[in-house]
Amino acid sequence: MKIDPEISSLKSLISALKAEVTVDHTKIEKLESQIQELKLNYGSGKKDINPLSNEDVEIDDDESDDIRSSRNKAAIVHKKIEASQKKQQKEEKSDVTNLRNSCPAKKLFYSNEGDIQMLHAYEIIPFDNKNGGVWYQGFDITYDAEKIKEEEQLEVFVVPHSHNDPEIPTGAWVMTDEANSHLYSIVTEMFEGHEFLMNTIGVRPKNHWSIDPFGLSPTVSYLLRQANITNLAINRVHYAVKKFLAESKDLEFHWRQLWAGKSDKTDVFTHMFPFGGYDIPSTCGPDRKVSENL
Numbered sequence: 001m002k003i004d005p006e007i008s009s010l011k012s013l014i015s016a017l018k019a020e021v022t023v024d025h026t027k028i029e030k031l032e033s034q035i036q037e038l039k040l041n042y043g044s045g046k047k048d049i050n051p052l053s054n055e056d057v058e059i060d061d062d063e064s065d066d067i068r069s070s071r072n073k074a075a076i077v078h079k080k081i082e083a084s085q086k087k088q089q090k091e092e093k094s095d096v097t098n099l100r101n102s103c104p105a106k107k108l109f110y111s112n113e114g115d116i117q118m119l120h121a122y123e124i125i126p127f128d129n130k131n132g133g134v135w136y137q138g139f140d141i142t143y144d145a146e147k148i149k150e151e152e153q154l155e156v157f158v159v160p161h162s163h164n165d166p167e168i169p170t171g172a173w174v175m176t177d178e179a180n181s182h183l184y185s186i187v188t189e190m191f192e193g194h195e196f197l198m199n200t201i202g203v204r205p206k207n208h209w210s211i212d213p214f215g216l217s218p219t220v221s222y223l224l225r226q227a228n229i230t231n232l233a234i235n236r237v238h239y240a241v242k243k244f245l246a247e248s249k250d251l252e253f254h255w256r257q258l259w260a261g262k263s264d265k266t267d268v269f270t271h272m273f274p275f276g277g278y279d280i281p282s283t284c285g286p287d288r289k290v291s292e293n294l
Helices: 005-043 065-069 073-092 096-102 118-124 183-201 218-226 239-247 288-293
Strands: 207-210 231-234 252-255 268-272
Touching: 005 073, 118 239, 183 218, 218 268
Parallel strands: 207 231, 231 268
Antiparallel strands: 252 268
């Protein structure tokens, strides 16, 4: 079986990263062992502690001079551990911009335009489930109350469903990826549906409605794009993924196939509903009680 060069390169980078983590853990374990030794020495009344030699703890070249100048073993060990912890915390931040800059494999995960690679996102999203409901699981939204008044206000029109302009989304089997559908069945029913619409009423579907499948397949988005569908509306996505995209205002995006690279030939504009379900209580905001009271 022929292995994609990019996949091989990615595996090599991942192996290198794992090796770095192993080395860091080994250093930390060594430092912790030395601290325990110091505690035992102090506890037994031993006051003569030899200065730390260069072979005991490796000090990076870019570390501050005060660490190098200090010859106290405990001080150096504590500072080394503190520096390692700060480095680890910085690398674990889920901030997208920071990850793009720090990850050695960023060229495979992110394009120059800052597109999000979901395989990478799944590795950094915590997928936690905090107690306390939606207000604890969400995030703070800040805005300038005065500046927002200067923006153009939205004009809302309430139009009854009697104006006789129905939308025909997809033009095929509704939300086909909700079940374990076979590829050939999906393609066949899409051919039949589009031919029927064109021959009967002369309509070419451009929009796809997929709000209830439990999981969304990139295969279906690719087939829809090949059928000249240009817009998707999707909903059934894990709340942690929605939160991740909402924080960076990326709930609307161009869905691109993993193998497409920088080509936009597989792109299809996608709108992801921000909240849980598609019923009325889930459409006004994260707290269902607000809509229910209205």
